[in-house]
Amino acid sequence: MAEILSRQKTTIAAGSKVLNSVHGTPKCLVFTSPAVAAWAQNDTFASGLKVPAGSRFLNACSVSHGAMATSVTVDVGIRGFTSGTVIDVDGIADAVSVAAAGRTALNNGSLMVDGLDSVTTEDAEVYVTVEGANPTDNIQMRFEIWYLPPG
Template structure:
């Protein structure tokens, strides 16, 4: 049986230093919690307010926990540039996740994490979310937990 050499093992054999996001960085959980009262509207955005450093890698074990947000309501979770607030990818972490009914759902279908992709930030970023699909029910609570490997 053949042994396939991982990227990390190949770098070590070549004498190249591994970056923290490749092998042994710190796992952190970035949290976004809705306000106690919110007059939600379709396509409203809410963000973490926390800087995600350059060289961070988004992991695929993130979750959303929410009350019933209302029929047809979906959630996108992505990254935007910390300084300009321009989207890097509005649904790079999770795309069109059903949050109509109360529950806890995995956030792992975005382009940054789906199908074996390893996305590493190239600019200081911020995690943010968008409620779409329909008008969410006011004051309903939602908590997003995004797992990331950072360089520090």
């Protein structure tokens, strides 16, 4: 039976070191919705928190939320921390339902799905877009976004 080597094992065997974005101590961004929020479909919700360039998002991201209303979903993306320019509108999560109250995984985004290997190329801010329908006002959300920072 053949043994398949990971990219990391191949790198180590070649005498190179693995990057900190592959092996290190994870960090978590935690941001919460305001106590009063008149939510509307297509609103964005800024975290205001910086993820340094060279970081890798982990599949452990989640949102704890109240019932936002039927058909309401969220995209979780990243944008340039200083510029505000969108890097990926749904890089962490794409159309994740927050209709019923619960704790929901955020790991199907275009930077994370299907074994993709993505590392941020610039300092980034995580932000959320509320989609699908008009959410109920003042419903609370708490996002936990895990990543491996650079060295």
